[in-house]
Amino acid sequence: xxxxxxxxxxxxxxxxxxxxxxxxxxxxxxxxxxxxxxxxxxxxxxxxxxxxxxxxxxxxxxxxxxxxxxxxxxxxxxxxxxxxxxxxxxxxxxxxxxxxxxxxxxxxxxxxxxxxxxxxxxxxxxxxxxxxxxxxxxxxxxxxxxxxxxxxxxxxxxxxxxxxxxxxxxxxxxxxxxxxxxxxxxxxxxxxxxxxxxxxxxxxxxxxxxxxxxxxxxxxxxxxxxxxxxxxxxxxxxxxxxxxxxxxxxxxxxxxxxxxxxxxxxxxxxxxxxxxxxxxxxxxxxxxxxxxxxxxxxxxxxxxxxxxxxxxxxxxxxxxxxxxxxxxxxxxxxxxxxxxxxxxxxxxxxxxxxxxxxxxxxxxxxxxxxxxxxxxxxxxxxxxxxxxxxxxxxxxxxxxxxxxxxxxxxxxxxxxxxxxxxxxxxxxxxxxxxxxxxxxxxxxxxxxxxxxxxxxxxxxxxxx
Amino acid sequence: xxxxxxxxxxxxxxxxxxxxxxxxxxxxxxxxxxxxxxxxxxxxxxxxxxxxxxxxxxxxxxxxxxxxxxxxxxxxxxxxxxxxxxxxxxxxxxxxxxxxxxxxxxxxxxxxxxxxxxxxxxxxxxxxxxxxxxxxxxxxxxxxxxxxxxxxxxxxxxxxxxxxxxxxxxxxxxxxxxxxxxxxxxxxxxxxxxxxxx
Ligand code: SF4
Numbered sequence: 001x002x003x004x005x006x007x008x009x010x011x012x013x014x015x016x017x018x019x020x021x022x023x024x025x026x027x028x029x030x031x032x033x034x035x036x037x038x039x040x041x042x043x044x045x046x047x048x049x050x051x052x053x054x055x056x057x058x059x060x061x062x063x064x065x066x067x068x069x070x071x072x073x074x075x076x077x078x079x080x081x082x083x084x085x086x087x088x089x090x091x092x093x094x095x096x097x098x099x100x101x102x103x104x105x106x107x108x109x110x111x112x113x114x115x116x117x118x119x120x121x122x123x124x125x126x127x128x129x130x131x132x133x134x135x136x137x138x139x140x141x142x143x144x145x146x147x148x149x150x151x152x153x154x155x156x157x158x159x160x161x162x163x164x165x166x167x168x169x170x171x172x173x174x175x176x177x178x179x180x181x182x183x184x185x186x187x188x189x190x191x192x193x194x195x196x197x198x199x200x201x202x203x204x205x206x207x208x209x210x211x212x213x214x215x216x217x218x219x220x221x222x223x224x225x226x227x228x229x230x231x232x233x234x235x236x237x238x239x240x241x242x243x244x245x246x247x248x249x250x251x252x253x254x255x256x257x258x259x260x261x262x263x264x265x266x267x268x269x270x271x272x273x274x275x276x277x278x279x280x281x282x283x284x285x286x287x288x289x290x291x292x293x294x295x296x297x298x299x300x301x302x303x304x305x306x307x308x309x310x311x312x313x314x315x316x317x318x319x320x321x322x323x324x325x326x327x328x329x330x331x332x333x334x335x336x337x338x339x340x341x342x343x344x345x346x347x348x349x350x351x352x353x354x355x356x357x358x359x360x361x362x363x364x365x366x367x368x369x370x371x372x373x374x375x376x377x378x379x380x381x382x383x384x385x386x387x388x389x390x391x392x393x394x395x396x397x398x399x400x401x402x403x404x405x406x407x408x409x410x411x412x413x414x415x416x417x418x419x420x421x422x423x424x425x426x427x428x429x430x431x432x433x434x435x436x437x438x439x440x441x442x443x444x445x446x447x448x449x450x451x452x453x454x455x456x457x458x459x460x461x462x463x464x
Numbered sequence: 465x466x467x468x469x470x471x472x473x474x475x476x477x478x479x480x481x482x483x484x485x486x487x488x489x490x491x492x493x494x495x496x497x498x499x500x501x502x503x504x505x506x507x508x509x510x511x512x513x514x515x516x517x518x519x520x521x522x523x524x525x526x527x528x529x530x531x532x533x534x535x536x537x538x539x540x541x542x543x544x545x546x547x548x549x550x551x552x553x554x555x556x557x558x559x560x561x562x563x564x565x566x567x568x569x570x571x572x573x574x575x576x577x578x579x580x581x582x583x584x585x586x587x588x589x590x591x592x593x594x595x596x597x598x599x600x601x602x603x604x605x606x607x608x609x610x611x612x613x614x615x616x617x618x619x620x621x622x623x624x625x626x627x628x629x630x631x632x633x634x635x636x637x638x639x640x641x642x643x644x645x646x647x648x649x650x651x652x653x654x655x656x657x658x659x660x661x662x
Contacts, residue, residue: 026656036549047643052653081497
């Protein structure tokens with residue numbers, strides 16, 4: 001039978017299928033962080049059971065950690081308590097723990113690939129919806145709830161009905177200034193935030209083949225924002241090149257054996273998807289969002305659509321624009337902004353910092369803009385320094401913070417004040433997501449850089 | 465965490481005829497910093513239930529003694545938004561064992577089933593019928609019969625069938641959760657793991 005990439009990976013991990021029920025799916029690797037794990041560990045304790053395979057579990061602290069003065073004790077007692085719980089639980093169960101200040105610390109979806117934990121053909125879960133990031137390597141990766149975190153700790157399995165399959169194909173060449181983030185925001189604007197609910201997505205076509213691994217991660221990361229459980233891209237030479245020689249990557253004969261399996265990971269010619277979508281690269285321009293969900297995005301040079309032009313409830317649409325302080329039919333270009341956030345598991349990797357730096361080089365940060373530049377991990381932070389990007393950023397008036405999720409969900413002190421506008425490279429622009437009353441414009445690192453130096457929404461292509 | 469088996473629940477109900485109730489409303493993000501699963505019931509619908517100064521809002525249904533019971537009847541698309549399981553915990557810890565609506569968000573439904581809250585999806589018409597009946601007689605009795613997969617208004621005998629997959633039904637009837645099931649097939653999992661390189 002012809003199989004899709006998704007079928008191949010899923011089917012090879014089914015321990016058993018329950019009649020009129022879910023599949024029991026074996027999980028190769030499990031990432032945990034401080035916010036969604038403490039109750040799961042407590043559950044294990046109450047049941048009197050241990051983590052079944054501690055060597056398949058990896059813990060890092062990221063969600064509520066501060067991004068300055070990480071060497072000092074964490075001031076917020078509730079956050080400190082969650083961090084302490086993760087450290088103690090990891091120690092008690094023999095799980096590798098990359099806490100605050102550890103040289104491997106960083107956002108869970110950034111460090112996984114950096115150390116080769118993320119591999120093609122693997123099943124990967126984490127109590128965070130953007131686990132879909134790891135699909136860039138041809139893995140099945142998705143976010144889970146806390147009961148499921150406990151389930152995976154206890155049994156290394158999860159119970160899930162097999163999702164439906166969708167393929168999104170984009171051919172052609174992206175034009176200059178159009179980044180992977182724009183590709184993802186473009187797809188979400190077409191599909192809406194629920195357009196892929198119930199599906200697992202495979203991205204195919206020239207555009208995704210041409211993307212770097214970092215770019216592929218950005219795209220897969222945002223799969224969840226179109227409602228999908230996850231997204232994946234077939235592994236190729238670029239994938240193998242990226243993972244080779246990393247700490248948890250197999251070596252020698254183990255590599256050869258793994259490689260043999262990885263080479264089978266593609267969708268067979270003629271395999272059937274439940275849904276197929278096609279776009280072309282030349283439809284895509286730099287994107288920006290203007291509303292309060294990631295589906296409310298548009299080409300940066302267009303005008304905010306009128307309620308009549310969008311599907312769905314006009315009242316919700318108006319309510320959303322009211323929250324943003326915008327009106328239908330307005331230009332986004334030229335709108336004043338107050339904050340810029342470069343970071344998160346969507347755009348907190350080295351390539352994103354390179355793009356941002358390249359654009360701000362020789363220019364100055366706009367005086368009224370507060371910029372938070374937050375690397376996704378220590379490794380990214382080190383690279384920023386080693387590649388000389390930090391000096392350029394300093395010359396342009398920018399500071400670098402320490403790694404973490406930061407303003408992506410504003411569980412720490414990095415909160416955008418009420419009513420203020422932030423151009424953010426993260427993934428959610430919900431009401432209050434970046435702080436109570438905050439207003440978020442999601443965009444690429446290039447659009448963020450253009451906003452940071454001009455103080456307003458600016459097409460980065462005009463600054464080359 | 466295992467929970468009390470669910471067989472036939474006869475109870476009065478609390479009506480919440482609002483559509484698209486999202487999990488941020490069920491439990492706001494600032495209550496996610498806990499390390500134990502306690503006290504979530506106190507913060508169920510926190511911002512709808514309490515003023516900023518923590519005094520109860522008199523007009524919110526949970527603050528109205530007229531209504532009580534182990535069944536929460538909500539409007540369409542209940543539990544949308546963030547996947548936080550804390551929302552289902554809050555519902556359970558408050559004392560609800562069953563949520564009735566005409567449509568549930570996927571992950572919320574799943575989270576409920578994992579922790580012993582039965583989500584019962586009914587037709588729009590039956591939901592309207594329920595709201596009207598509770599409005600007319602606040603202490604009206606509703607019977608949720610899991611073995612028969614049937615929900616009935618005692619007073620009139622009006623009833624409707626609801627769906628649940630066999631596996632989840634079996635779990636709810638016995639108070640098992642997925643971990644109980646999986647630990648029962650542990651050797652099968654271990655054999656599988658042995659053939660799966662890290
Ligand atoms: S950066 Fe944001 S989306 Fe990514 S793991 Fe952290 S909180 Fe989740």
